Amino acid sequence: MKLTDAHIEFISNSLEFHGLQSESIKEDILDHICTTIEASQHTNFEQAYEEAIQKLGGYYNIKQLQTETKQLLHAKTMLKTKKGLFVSSLAMTVVFSVGLIFKMFHWPYANMMLLVGFSVLILIYFPLFFYAKYQRSIIK
Numbered sequence: 839m840k841l842t843d844a845h846i847e848f849i850s851n852s853l854e855f856h857g858l859q860s861e862s863i864k865e866d867i868l869d870h871i872c873t874t875i876e877a878s879q880h881t882n883f884e885q886a887y888e889e890a891i892q893k894l895g896g897y898y899n900i901k902q903l904q905t906e907t908k909q910l911l912h913a914k915t916m917l918k919t920k921k922g923l924f925v926s927s928l929a930m931t932v933v934f935s936v937g938l939i940f941k942m943f944h945w946p947y948a949n950m951m952l953l954v955g956f957s958v959l960i961l962i963y964f965p966l967f968f969y970a971k972y973q974r975s976i977i978k
Contacts, residue, residue, distance in 0.1 A: 839886055841872055849887065856897040863904050870894070912977065919970045926966060930958040 849871055850864070858864050871890045880886035894900055937951030 839875055839878060839880060839883065841876060841883075845875075845883055845887075846872060852887075853900070857901045858904055860904050860907065863907055867894070867900060867903075912973070916970065916973060919966060919973065922966045923963065923970060926958055926962040930955050930963055933958065 846868070850868055853864050853867060858867065871887070871894070874890035874893060875883070875886040878886045878889060880889065891897065891900075933951050934955030937948055937953075937955055940946075940948035940951060
């Protein structure tokens, strides 16, 4: 069956109506549905469309695919954020501790190390920490 622009627009609007919001996922599913319809032996668009939707598991499974994709992307973001928090806290702790030791022994560059330690705390660790808190609150 040959699809027209009106058919493709109908499929796109139908996916949006049934809760598919992500543009990238919508494009992929739209392409899959169009390919399935064009490969079908049906001459009636409605029958071919319903068959293609059923092959995907229905609208509910399509919406679940979107939800699972969002969760996976969020999990990747949270993992990167946690790694950043770990690295920045480790760097801050090491530099700040060395700075304190240098200060206790009155060695040079002690003030610079303390300044770098506080800078990492204020400019890197705190923003990452609050961003992670914000991301967790969005999920809940």
